[in-house]
Amino acid sequence: MESLQIGRAKLTWLRGGVTHLDGGAMFGVVPKPLWSRTYPYDAKNRVELRTDPILLQIDGKHILIDTGLGNEKFTEKQLRNFGVLEQSSVKESLTKLGLTVHDIDYVLMTHLHFDHACGLTEKNEKGNYLSIFKQADIIVSNIEWHEMRHPNIRSVNTYWKMNWEPIINQVQTFNNHIEIVKGLRMIHTGGHSEGHAIIVFEDGGECWIHMGDLMATHAHQPALWVMAYDDYPVTSVHQKEKWMSYGYDKNAWFTFYHDAYYRALRFNDSGQKIDSIKRKR
Template sequence: MSHPDRTIIALEESHFGLDGGAMFGIIPRPLWAKTNPPDEANRIQMSARCLLIIDPDRVTLIDTGMGVGFSDKEREIYNIRNQDAGLRAALSQHSLRPEDVDEVILTHLHFDHAGGLRTPADDGTLRPTFPNARHWVQRENWSWAHSPSARDAGSYRKGDFDLFDAADAPPLNLIDGIAELFDGVEVLPVHGHTFGMQVVKIEAAGQTYAFVADLIPTASHLRDPYVMGYDLQPLKTVEEKREILYHARRDDWILIFEHDPTTAMARIDVDGRGRVIPVPVETLSHT
């Protein structure tokens, strides 16, 4: 189905910074600094971008951003700024509240993707940001997040997702592999970045979109060797990225980049030397 009544909107939860060397792995700084200039602390600019999908009968959000669970020291380290706690202001621009969200799809449970699951209530206690939503995550990532390796333990904060242990927690649905969650919204597991991450494929108004999360965090990560130092299985990332890019170019998918500070969406092309390049899509809202 073409889903002519479906609208997708890119929302900015916050901006932050991560070490450029970690974000580009083996790529030398003189190369990645051309497109992603670092600050004095070697951090590149990053967006915590979420995706809103509005259907006539359903409101869906993909990922929840950084959230509020950071100390002042951590906020300085990660240069967290321009933050919309709980995406309340971003949603209000579309006449929505967090309470109106029906579905929350989590690509994975790293803190910059799942940190926004909780926000402070009026009394200061942390409460579920989306109390009326079903929450979806791959079972494999849920398991890994509770027992990560020493290498990636710092990326998972149990305080972000232990809300599901409470008796009054919103529903949590664990997904096993490839699945169509509802008509025209499909999840595709990938394992190079972390085990059980999922790319979300969306059909809207005759166009296919792919929210690629940390498989391709920015438009600068399209080429094969541009793989994050954070990835647990970098060669697997290269393989998975090639497969997504093959479909994106052949079938005219629009990719949505979760962390690119300037390019939210792009089609894929190749330049005269056969290198994959982005063709940015200007608008952040598509119907």
């Protein structure tokens, strides 16, 4: 498992599963001759996308950023359509670090689409879904939490009851922003979903930003390169431009949940890559 120390924060990438989705959908209106130069694709025009939660260890707290694909949540048709070749092994990843799911103090949900939220719950022997991280406060924007429970015609296929009903008593919502521990903020952005949030950490001169699905992979660095999956693409562009510029000015690290090739990249104030953590394949 890859790790990165930034100021007081230690980040470790767990194994949450993998999907393969259509490259055209992942890059929206960007022509294939452009995006294909920066991100590989297969014979079916699909791109590999990890769903790997980040374990953040800071000030004696164990914090999880998103939760992976979970297990036994998909029909055979969904496994095929989403190109799921690997499901979650988050518990096994934690065991290797000497931890269990009961050690997690907070779960920070950038948003609640199934590929981020399926790892919140699991089925017991009676077929009922239960919370996995029973000791954790689950933090999400109030807009996202509302839509999770009241999806519209577009979002109903990605907000699943099995992922929210068992955790309802653990959820803590926020409006514009919330500070989890000193220097660690969740900030509502909208864009990819109406309630989407990013995570920003600053500690002295050190900074990292988790853009969630506003910059799903390293290939999505250009501000205009947003997904066809985005509910509010113009908002995505504006928020992405704002926070990428913020990070460039601070030579911040940008971390990834979906990228199959990089765990994190650091840029200078001109947006040029100056350091990277590659995923071990």
